Amino acid sequence: MGGDNRSARVSLGEYIMQSETDVLVVGGGVTGTAIARELSRYRLDVVLVEKSPDVCTGTSKSNTALIHAGFNADPDKQKGRLNVRGNELYHERIQHELDVPIEWRGALVVATDESERPKLEELLEKGQRNDVDGLEILEREALLEKEPHLTDDAVAALWAPTAGIVNPFELTVGFANNAVENGASVELEAEVTDITKTDDGFTVETAKGEIDAEIVINAAGLYADEVSKMVGVDDFEITPRRGEYYLYDKQFDIDIDTTIFPVPTEVTKGIVVTPTDEGNLLIGPNAQEIDDKRDKATTRQGLDKVLNGAQKTVPDLTKKDVIKEFAGLRPAIKETGDFRIQIEEEVPGFINAAGIQSPGLASAPATAELVVDLVEELRGDLEEDPAFDPNYSGPPKVRHMSHEERAGLIEEDARYGQIICRCETVTEGEIRDAINQPVPAQTVNAIKRRVRPGAGRCQGGFCGPRVIEILSEELDIPMTEVKLEEEGSELLTDEIKQPLLEKSHESSEVNADD
Amino acid sequence: MTESRQAVTSDVDAMRREEHDLVVVGGGPAGLGAAQAAYDEGVDDIVILERDFELGGILQQCVHPGFGLEYFEEELTGPEYAQEFIENVAERGVDIRLDTMVLEVTHDRTVYAVNDEDGVTEIDAEKVILAMGCRERTRDALDIPGSRPAGIFTAGTAQRLINMEGKLPGEKAVILGSGDVGLIMARHMHLEGAEVEAVLEIMPYTGGITRNVVQCLEDFDIPLRTQQTITEIHGNDRVEGVTVQEVDDDFEPIPGTEYEIECDTVLLSVGLIPENELSVDAGVELHSVTGGPIVDETRETNVEDIYACGNVLHVHDVVDWVTEESMIAGRSAARSLQDRVETRKEPIEIESTAKLRYVVPDRISTIDPDREEIPLYMRVHAPMEDVFVTLSSGGEELTRTFERRAEPGEMVTLNVDSDTLAELPEPRLELDVVQREEA
Ligand SMILES: Cc1cc2nc3c(=O)[nH]c(=O)nc-3n(C[C@H](O)[C@H](O)[C@H](O)COP(=O)(O)OP(=O)(O)OC[C@H]3O[C@@H](n4cnc5c(N)ncnc54)[C@H](O)[C@@H]3O)c2cc1C
Ligand SMILES: Cc1cc2nc3c(=O)[nH]c(=O)nc-3n(C[C@H](O)[C@H](O)[C@H](O)COP(=O)(O)OP(=O)(O)OC[C@H]3O[C@@H](n4cnc5c(N)ncnc54)[C@H](O)[C@@H]3O)c2cc1C
Numbered sequence: 001m002g003g004d005n006r007s008a009r010v011s012l013g014e015y016i017m018q019s020e021t022d023v024l025v026v027g028g029g030v031t032g033t034a035i036a037r038e039l040s041r042y043r044l045d046v047v048l049v050e051k052s053p054d055v056c057t058g059t060s061k062s063n064t065a066l067i068h069a070g071f072n073a074d075p076d077k078q079k080g081r082l083n084v085r086g087n088e089l090y091h092e093r094i095q096h097e098l099d100v101p102i103e104w105r106g107a108l109v110v111a112t113d114e115s116e117r118p119k120l121e122e123l124l125e126k127g128q129r130n131d132v133d134g135l136e137i138l139e140r141e142a143l144l145e146k147e148p149h150l151t152d153d154a155v156a157a158l159w160a161p162t163a164g165i166v167n168p169f170e171l172t173v174g175f176a177n178n179a180v181e182n183g184a185s186v187e188l189e190a191e192v193t194d195i196t197k198t199d200d201g202f203t204v205e206t207a208k209g210e211i212d213a214e215i216v217i218n219a220a221g222l223y224a225d226e227v228s229k230m231v232g233v234d235d236f237e238i239t240p241r242r243g244e245y246y247l248y249d250k251q252f253d254i255d256i257d258t259t260i261f262p263v264p265t266e267v268t269k270g271i272v273v274t275p276t277d278e279g280n281l282l283i284g285p286n287a288q289e290i291d292d293k294r295d296k297a298t299t300r301q302g303l304d305k306v307l308n309g310a311q312k313t314v315p316d317l318t319k320k321d322v323i324k325e326f327a328g329l330r331p332a333i334k335e336t337g338d339f340r341i342q343i344e345e346e347v348p349g350f351i352n353a354a355g356i357q358s359p360g361l362a363s364a365p366a367t368a369e370l371v372v373d374l375v376e377e378l379r380g381d382l383e384e385d386p387a388f389d390p391n392y393s394g395p396p397k398v399r400h401m402s403h404e405e406r407a408g409l410i411e412e413d414a415r416y417g418q419i420i421c422r423c424e425t426v427t428e429g430e431i432r433d434a435i436n437q438p439v440p441a442q443t444v445n446a447i448k449r450r451v452r453p454g455a456g457r458c459q460g461g462f463c464g465p466r467v468i469e470i471l472s473e474e475l476d477i478p479m480t481e482v483k484l485e486e487e488g489s490e491l492l493t494d495e496i497k498q499p500l501l502e503k504s505h506e507s508s509e510v511n512a513d514d
Numbered sequence: 515m516t517e518s519r520q521a522v523t524s525d526v527d528a529m530r531r532e533e534h535d536l537v538v539v540g541g542g543p544a545g546l547g548a549a550q551a552a553y554d555e556g557v558d559d560i561v562i563l564e565r566d567f568e569l570g571g572i573l574q575q576c577v578h579p580g581f582g583l584e585y586f587e588e589e590l591t592g593p594e595y596a597q598e599f600i601e602n603v604a605e606r607g608v609d610i611r612l613d614t615m616v617l618e619v620t621h622d623r624t625v626y627a628v629n630d631e632d633g634v635t636e637i638d639a640e641k642v643i644l645a646m647g648c649r650e651r652t653r654d655a656l657d658i659p660g661s662r663p664a665g666i667f668t669a670g671t672a673q674r675l676i677n678m679e680g681k682l683p684g685e686k687a688v689i690l691g692s693g694d695v696g697l698i699m700a701r702h703m704h705l706e707g708a709e710v711e712a713v714l715e716i717m718p719y720t721g722g723i724t725r726n727v728v729q730c731l732e733d734f735d736i737p738l739r740t741q742q743t744i745t746e747i748h749g750n751d752r753v754e755g756v757t758v759q760e761v762d763d764d765f766e767p768i769p770g771t772e773y774e775i776e777c778d779t780v781l782l783s784v785g786l787i788p789e790n791e792l793s794v795d796a797g798v799e800l801h802s803v804t805g806g807p808i809v810d811e812t813r814e815t816n817v818e819d820i821y822a823c824g825n826v827l828h829v830h831d832v833v834d835w836v837t838e839e840s841m842i843a844g845r846s847a848a849r850s851l852q853d854r855v856e857t858r859k860e861p862i863e864i865e866s867t868a869k870l871r872y873v874v875p876d877r878i879s880t881i882d883p884d885r886e887e888i889p890l891y892m893r894v895h896a897p898m899e900d901v902f903v904t905l906s907s908g909g910e911e912l913t914r915t916f917e918r919r920a921e922p923g924e925m926v927t928l929n930v931d932s933d934t935l936a937e938l939p940e941p942r943l944e945l946d947v948v949q950r951e952e953a
Contacts, residue, residue, distance in 0.1 A: 247654075251791055251794060294750050295661075296661060296662065296750075297659065297660045297661040297662075297746070297747075297748075298659040298660060298661075299659050300659050300745070302659075303657065303659060319657055322654065322657060323652070323654050324654040325654055325657060325659065326662065403529060403617070403618070403626050403634045403636065404527060404528070404529055404634075406628060406633070406634045407527075407528035407529040407530075407633040407634035408527075408528045408633075410528070410628070410630065410633035410634065411528040411633055414630035414631070415630065416630075417628055417629050417630035417631070417632075417633055417634075418613065418629070418630045419565065419615040419628065422565065422615065425615075425617065428630075460671075462649070462671075464671060465671070465674060465675055465678075465679055465681075469679070479679070479681060480681070483664075484663075484664040484751075485664075485751070486750075486751050487751070488751035488752060489663065489664040489751040489752060490664065490752070491664050491665075491683075492675065492681040492682065492683060493681075493682050493683070493684050493685055493778075
């Protein structure tokens with residue numbers, strides 16, 4: 001891997017972060033990382049601080065992963081304009097630059113009753129006004145040919161060939177790694193706790209020390225309101241809106257090729273049925289406003305709603321072959337229902353990228369472009385860095401190779417012949433690569449996001465212990481300190497005194513610290 | 515997406531190519547038994563491909579005693595039981611490849627395996643025996659709502675962590691499911707100093723064998739609560755507790771019966787799923803109840819020359835039956851290779867009433883002069899006492915066996931004489947369970 005900036009890597013030691021920078025980005029979700037990467041195009045000192053031990057642990061890790069075509073985008077809203085531009089940028093640039101799975105599967109909005117037809121026409125017109133290419137109305141026969149598992153009630157659908165699916169983990173990690181390769185720093189476990197305005201910028205307090213920054217960009221997702229309050233901008237609030245999902249096994253008898261939406265109503269966009277980039281089927285999300293920004297629990301009612309909603313378009317779906325349930329929280333500004341990407345006038349130098357609810361993923365490259373414009377507005381013209389390299393590639397994906405390709409790769413490096421995750425065919429080489437990336441994987445979930453061990457049908461039952469072992473070895477920490485995700489999510493508690501011996505009675509002195 | 519890097523390797527052909535008479539996929543007790551039996555029947559070009567660093571399969575993590583009571587007539591631990599067979603195949607010079615994972619088996623028996631020494635090897639096999647065992651059902655397959663914190667493990671993973679890695683997965687556990695692995699882990703966690711708050715079972719009865727209920731729970735005062743299940747898991751980073759509810763006869767939670775248990779760990783022992791992804795890709799048809807291949811009495815699947823045995827075929831409660839079954843598969847594959855069996859013009863279909871969950875095999879399709887009897891393995895749907903399992907054909911009873919207690923967790927075996935099969939009224943066998951008349 002190209003980058004020599006390994007600052008993030010040392011986060012566990014005595015490391016002290018740099019004390020000043022031109023631009024500080026708060027939050028390592030898809031928004032913050034896309035911004036950091038776009039800024040790394042220029043001769044600017046860029047630092048991204050993220051409170052978790054990895055990037056992509058917030059909303060960016062649990063969503064539907066769609067690059068919306070933009071037919072339903074509202075041109076009067078920031079989120080509508082950025083969606084359309086974002087889709088364009090994914091087509092024109094991102095898919096060629098980043099080695100990240102993006103597939104243009106297309107989307108269908110399926111009417112299941114003649115009374116819904118006018119709504120399809122309306123969406124078609126709206127989409128055409130937004131310059132979305134290739135839109136057309138498909139009649140029942142063409143529709144069922146495309147998606148044989150669709151309900152018999154289907155009468156027609158809007159077809160949007162430019163809609164896509166993306167792997168949101170690899171995308172976020174890809175933005176972050178590419179930013180670091182181009183000279184930006186990503187500081188993990190560096191929660192921003194306070195921001196003070198100074199004469200020539202800000203002093204930002206983080207869990208990893210203080211840093212002075214001329215410009216601060218707030219991309220803190222669900223916590224963007226709190227970060228914004230730190231500089232006194234407190235006229236908006238983020239309300240979490242939860243969406244829940246079922247994910248199915250790859251080996252599943254219902255093949256769905258495209259992203260299927262029901263016709264949206266006033267109250268809801270409806271439940272989506274979509275393939276993922278890895279060939280699983282995903283259904284969801286519902287939408288429920290909640291109070292607790294940490295509450296990513298799934299609920300019986302929510303999941304039932306998801307399944308019932310999905311059956312509306314694909315009636316054969318059941319709970320059989322579900323391998324995972326999960327939930328994500330949309331960071332919504334209720335009052336406007338829109339993104340809030342702007343320089344805050346009362347605090348020059350502070351840019352909010354807040355309220356990034358759906359379609360934040362689809363918009364991310366455009367959001368980054370817009371934020372760079374805002375930075376330019378503050379600093380004057382930015383000078384391009386001629387050394388900037390937009391191209392990034394991650395570890396090889398052994399599971400996607402042919403037998404011949406695998407054989408060749410293993411001949412070069414035997415670690416790609418050692419399979420750790422059996423369900424997803426992930427090798428030791430890929431796992432060690434993930435740990436040694438510019439933005440290193442330091443937790444079990446961070447590895448899973450990058451290279452997928454444990455993402456398969458056994459959900460880590462077999463490979464979990466091996467992954468913990470490799471992490472403990474590479475990071476040089478005891479196995480009991482290896483975390484699943486956040487602080488406090490250590491996977492193992494105690495060491496057993498005598499492994500392999502079935503001991504009886506008092507094992508009270510099992511030692512807690514290694 | 516990733517075309518760029520495919521070019522790196524496509525111009526070199528680094529693949530190894532081999533041919534063998536018999537390839538066994540999986541070196542657990544099933545694979546070992548099959549290889550040993552095939553060798554003893556006269557086949558000596560045998561390869562076992564095992565993805566783990568050692569042979570023995572799941573037995574290597576089962577350090578408790580309770581293995582071999584049937585086969586060796588003495589009580590061994592899992593590793594001891596495995597050791598016997600590991601030595602047997604080693605003595606016979608079977609080609610054993612460890613750390614070698616089979617990636618694909620095609621319907622015409624080309625096997626692709628990978629390891630870090632040989633890279634990818636392509637093997638043309640005359641016969642393939644599938645012996646991949648099973649994996650545990652996870653929390654997600656169960657659809658328990660709630661948060662997704664650390665501290666939720668399958669019982670087998672917990673067993674592996676304790677026995678092989680020397681790590682305790684938690685200090686205060688609730689165990690969901692009373693299958694044998696769950697019961698054994700309840701005792702194990704208790705002995706390692708963890709508190710086991712309860713074992714919960716959604717069914718009205720345990721899924722494990724009686725011996726384990728007594729020796730693992732009752733002896734340690736660990737409560738077993740039947741017809742209860744976890745309806746929510748709490749905790750953001752680490753498990754903090756679970757909500758438990760009673761269920762009705764349709765397994766629906768009964769409102770108003772909720773109560774909370776504080777714990778930092780949830781162990782799941784909620785069933786094993788035969789590991790058949792390779793089989794399906796090879797075109798092997800699976801049985802809707804067992805989740806394993808549909809096989810005839812030689813354990814041959816619908817794909818010619820591909821056999822299956824052990825837990826990949828159906829989940830066995832004791833390993834002794836795995837051994838018996840794998841020897842049938844190994845021996846049959848060898849005899850078929852040597853053209854020593856005759857195919858029946860019309861296979862004998864085996865059917866059963868609703869009282870039985872399933873029967874293996876599904877049919878009898880060969881005639882083998884050296885075979886005296888054919889064992890039929892089956893499981894009942896619900897516990898029953900004082901019953902006969904009967905075998906008939908065309909309304910005529912052929913044989914029966916008595917069971918004082920038949921439980922879903924304990925396999926029932928009935929042997930059919932080869933002679934009986936020679937003169938059946940029709941090419942069909944029917945199994946039933948009948949209550950013994952009250953005396
Ligand atoms: C159910 C659901 C479905 C969705 N479907 C889609 C879809 O199909 N297509 C689409 O385009 N969009 C979709 N979205 C929206 C999309 O996921 C989000 O808009 C996007 O991920 C937001 O990214 P972000 O970087 O702004 O926020 P996040 O990913 O939440 O990142 C914010 C980061 O800031 C960090 N942070 C917070 N506070 C601090 C602090 N004080 N100091 C340092 N770091 C901090 C957090 O740890 C986090 O990593 C969906 C969202 C949901 C919930
Ligand atoms: C946790 C647990 C506790 C048990 N306790 C008892 C007990 O107390 N008493 C008792 O009698 N029985 C017990 N059993 C049952 C007994 O251990 C099993 O029935 C027996 O091990 C099944 O043997 P098998 O060979 O079919 O499967 P396994 O033992 O699972 O062996 C399958 C082997 O195949 C390998 N494999 C799978 N896929 C591939 C691939 N693609 N490439 C290469 N190799 C592959 C696996 O690595 C494994 O080694 C227990 C089972 C479990 C799961």
